[in-house]
Amino acid sequence: SPPNSPGWLSVLGITYNSVTLRWTDASTNESGFIVYMRETGDWQVADSIPANRIETTVPGLQSGRIYFFRLTSYNSGGESAPTNSAEAHTPIVNPPNPPTDVTANPISEFVVHVTWTDRGTQDSFLIQRRVPQGDWQQVGSTPDNVQSFYDSTTVALTLYYYRVGATSAYGLSWSDSTETTTPPPGAPASPESLRVQTVIGVGVILTWLDRSIGETRFEIGRNLAGDFPTVIDSVDADVTAYTDSLGSEVGHYFYRVRSANAHGVSTWTLPIEADYRFCSSGLIPICVGNVWEYRVDTTGGAYWMRRRVLSVDYPNGLDFYLWGQAPVTGGRTDTLYYLRNFTDVGCHIINYPLSENPLSQVLFRYPVAAAGVFYWVDGDCVLVLSTGMSLTVQGEVYSGVYVYQRFFDPLHTIQYYIKPNTVGIIQEDEWTGPVNNPVLAARRQLTYREIYN
Structure with missing residues (x-):
């Protein structure tokens, strides 16, 4: 028996002397295809095409003429019925290049958003639509340089094909077609295009594109790695941004967004990851809530001070950590500074309040130089003792530890054991007394970790 007739025949492209045709291969047993052509008389064989092809170009045509084409498939059992007739007008000169990258995205059951890429010089674009086995119908047009169209004449649960044509005085060139199915009612x-921005110490900011017209809200889904996503919040219709205020809830999160109304919910967007931190990266991770305690020696005696990271500010998108200082035994904060880690430089102290061009002083330099190198910091001498030792602190072995010694006066020094970029200062030894006979006055371990209270 003969094969099935090929699927819908359409004109894909036209030049002044050729026409490109496309169809659907609807059989599995054809030996080939026969292209028929006519102008005003009888149908004539224009070409014979091997099996399994879906496109061909008919050359050798005359410019400024109207041609009609149809197609059959054949095998040893005979020839199929012909396809529909496709009409083509050859221009006097070549038409513009056809658009590419055509997409058709349903916004609702009533609206489909069609987009494309401009590839030529044309006067305007034509947008056509058809259903399976139906004729192409024009549903709209746009001026040159407009590459988007909203078709508001669709119905629910229907498969549509769209194509876009570039037209000028020299002819018309059609894009490849694309298909889409409109959603059910409601x-x-x-x-x-879900996007994420992580703000240290604040949370995660989500933005997306609204592709529907019938939503009443957007639902926000979130989960930690390995957990099942749950809806954590929602925003009103037409709102396309959301801030998840995480505070100290650090973690590696996954986010999704979907639209919803009284009839149901859409599918989720593809998940997007956010690695939320409460600390800066750098030689010493600075975390909101960090507390430092240290002894101050003066001519009137010694007393203890406490420094605490109070908050984080983001001038020009940079993270500056506000550092307040107050006596341990009572009293209010009497000094404010900012801390900031500068990539490949080190941890800096910056005067408060921030000026347009803030001055900073190095607290610790990074990367460290060789052992034995001195730095001067805020009038104090800092000596690099080691650049990569191992140290056990509270039962955990830390490798790649850098050791600094800071001299406040001849009778008071502090040694800092630092694990860069991850933990920060893991141990702090405070020494008093003469250099030739120092006394370990205090040892503090892991006090620079994130402390929330």
Whole structure:
């Protein structure tokens, strides 16, 4: 028996002397295809095409003419019925290049958003639509340089094909077609292009594109790695941003967004990851809530001070950590500074309040130089003792530890054991007395970790 007739025949491209045709291969047993052509008379064989092809170009045509084409498939059992007739007008000169990258995204059951890429010099674009086995129908047009169109004449649960043509005085060139199916009544379309921005110490900011017109809200889904996503919040219709205020809840999160209304919910967007931290990276990770305690020696005696990271500010997108200082035994904060880690430089102290061009002083330099190198910091001498030792602190072995010694006066020094970029200062030894006979006055371990209270 003969094979099935090929699927819908369409004109894909036209030049002044050729026409490119495309069809659907609807059989599995054809030996080939026969292209028929005519102008005003009888159908004539224009070409014979091997099996399994879906496109061909008919050359050698005359410019400024109207041609009609149809197609059959054949095998040893005979020839199929012909396809529909496709009409082509050859221009006097070549038409513009056809658009590419055509997409059709349903916003609701009533609206489909069609986009494309401009590849030529044309006067305007034509947008056509058809259903399976139907004729192409024009649903709209746009001026040159407009590459988007909203078709508001669709119905629910229908498969549509779209194509876009570039037209000028020299002819018309059609893009490849694309297909889409409109959603069921009521359910809004899913949002698209979910983006994430992580703000240290604040949370995660989500943004997305609204692709529906019937939603009443957007639902926000979140989960930690390995957990099942749950809806944590929602925003009103047409709102396309959300801030998840995480505070101290550090972790590696996954986010999704979907649209919803009284009839149902859309599919989720693809998940997007956010690695939320409460600390800066750098030689000493600075975390909101960190507390430092240290002894101050004066001519009137010694007393203890406490420094605490109070908050984080983001001038020009940079993270500056506000550092307040007060006596341990009571009293209010009497000095404010900022701390900041500078990539490949080190940890700096910056005067408060911030000026347009803030001055900073190095607290610790990074990367460290060789052992034995001195730095001067805020009038104090800092000596590099080691650049990569191992140290056990509270039962855990830390490798790659750098050791600094800071001299406050001849009778008071502090040694800092630092694990860069991850933990920060893991141990702090405070020494008093003469250099030739120092006394370990205090040892503090892991006090620079994140402390929330």
